[in-house]
Amino acid sequence: MKVTTVAQKSQIEWTDATWNPVTGCTKIGPGCDNCYAERFAERWRGTPNHPYKQGFDLTLWPSRLEQPALWRKPRMIFVNSMSDLFHKEVDRAFIDRVFDAMEKADWHVYQVLTKRSSLMQKYVHARYNGGPVPKHIWLGVSVEDAGHLSRIAHLKAINTEARFISFEPLLGPIDDVDIVGVAWAIVGGESGPGARPMHPDWARRLRDICDRDAVAFFFKQWGGARPKSGGRLLDGEEWNGFPWQIVPKIILDSLGHEHA
Template sequence: MAQKSDIEWTDATWNPVTGCTKVGPGCDNCYAERFAEHWRGIPGHPYEQGFDLTLWPSRLKQPVLWKKPRMIFVNSMSDLFHKDIDRTFIDAVFDAMELADWHAYQVLTKRSSLMRNYVRKRYHGGPVPRHIWLGVSVEDAAHASRIEHLKQINSDARFISFEPLLGPVGNVDLHGVAWAIVGGESGPRARPMDESWVRQIRDMCGRDDVAFFFKQWGGARPKSGGRLLDGEEWNGFPWQIVPEPIIRALQPEDA
């Protein structure tokens, strides 16, 4: 587990699974694949196997050992709902999240129907625990159906990552979504993001009462284009769904 994260919208990452395969244009220039493949074949390195799908049962116990409450991005280097991950291992990941319930977990997928079907079965149609946040990645209008799958999950902690945003998403109903993150692509083959696409999402978030976070314009490096939209930073965060242990942990000790 990484004890800190450079990702602006989380505190730490936890990767009980690494590696993945591509499912759409948002995967074309995958940063995780680029990073992992750099280390392929290096004996003893955590990514000696490159970006091959790999399960790490030894990492399942990590969250319960981490006593300070954190926001934890689950599988920043994979997708928990990859079709080749056995349901029993997904069960084990959810068991670990439920056990260490003083953290908040951000689970993000492009395989939205598989996530919907899994959580419906696991919780028998009842609500997902509030400290487990479920999200989908949406890169353009062609993949906006993932949002509908997300909204079919019984949860107050739904979020969307529009990153990399590769095209307009159209007029989408975001009611019932707590948080939206928007970011442009970064890396040596980064594709540009149009300002109008970002403004459309920002305005829909305002209309539908969704916290809006603008992460970056992207470019050769993540910070290349900065993160100002219309001259200001947009740091919306869904405080209404943040677990109380994390809120307490953020308060000064003498508060």
């Protein structure tokens, strides 16, 4: 079977590579308003033979399911950077195939991020019959403001130690939230045309909450016209927290010094 090879080394600071067995999505909240993935994909709509010739229309790519098994060197893989695996129009049978692929190529760490947290909770509970999710499959939710904290409750209800939250783009203050049991938090401002600014105190407050709740804190960017426009220093420091304690030992050993 021919495998479409479109995944690549990622420029996202907190992962190594991206893998997109699903592309395209629809908007469900303010964090989606200036979606970078939509902006990128729509540039290529109608371009013959381009992976995004269909723009940002939801598209399943069965030909990409075997791709992780072809990568022999372990890596951190961001799953569906250009979509949401738990979109309501992604058939459960296809989600099963994505999880089958992740379980098969278990020498990688997979970072699965969603805004559709209730659907993720229901799916993984059914798939593992309430038992633990494999440790190399990390499950995360995006939370852009205090109005979407229910996503964290759904995440914490999942039987896993490998939970993470992306507070990006952070569009408002989150004064207090209990994130005990979450391994990792990523905070960042919005980038691209029309980027909405992030107040420094919003990032500082989340840093303090992470310190209180023993959560690794990663400050990704201030954002602006471009992702790196504002740099990534918070109070004069880089914050590169990472939850090494949840990386399976076999994977940690193989990653070596470059990730230690």
